[in-house]
Amino acid sequence: MTKRAAAAANGAAQLAQLRRAGLRINQVENLLQPAAGNTNVVDGVRVIAVEEIDRALVGAEIVRRTVLSGRVKSFGPLAEALMMNAARDDHLSEVVRPALAAGKWVVSDRFADSTRAYQGTGGASPRALRALERSIVGPTRPDLTLILDLPPEEGLARA
Numbered sequence: 079m080t081k082r083a084a085a086a087a088n089g090a091a092q093l094a095q096l097r098r099a100g101l102r103i104n105q106v107e108n109l110l111q112p113a114a115g116n117t118n119v120v121d122g123v124r125v126i127a128v129e130e131i132d133r134a135l136v137g138a139e140i141v142r143r144t145v146l147s148g149r150v151k152s153f154g155p156l157a158e159a160l161m162m163n164a165a166r167d168d169h170l171s172e173v174v175r176p177a178l179a180a181g182k183w184v185v186s187d188r189f190a191d192s193t194r195a196y197q198g199t200g201g202a203s204p205r206a207l208r209a210l211e212r213s214i215v216g217p218t219r220p221d222l223t224l225i226l227d228l229p230p231e232e233g234l235a236r237a
Contacts, residue, residue, distance in 0.1 A: 117182060124182045130169055130189060138165040155200035159193055159207055163214045166190070170218055178218070190215050191223060 117126050141161050144150060150158050166189075177184050190211045198207055226233075 117177075124180075126173075126177045126182045126184055128169070128173055128177075128184060128186045130166065130186050130192070135165075135168050135172055138168045141165040141168075155197040155202035156206055158200070159197040159202050159210060162193055162197070163210045166193075167214045170215070175218060186220075189220055189223070191225070 117124055119125070141164055145158055145161050150161055174184050174186075193211070194204075194207055198204060
């Protein structure tokens, strides 16, 4: 079995797990509608919807604003990746890991894939990004990642 086929089979198994738990895609989408950070209960499963970068975290918000301001751009994509991973570390230690430890399911709008997409396509070394991810994310990895493929105009309209 190829890696791609194995990943597809794994994704199908995880979707089946979500269905057995009573979660449907529209329910997951609805979880993201309330304010991020609120715990919802769906068919007996405690779920917390989070945004990365969590704007409620002062350190993460400072990093987010700095990166979005463009002030870091002159330092290159690796510097951006370092900044975003500093915010991710704050988010993981303050929000995600405590929620998981409390037995909650965490649904996030984005995660480490976004660093590969933004800073990776911007020229940061894939090897350096993997090293950062291993260091910051460690074993706290998603069980399922959904990548939405839609026209850029529609994606921007949803932002």
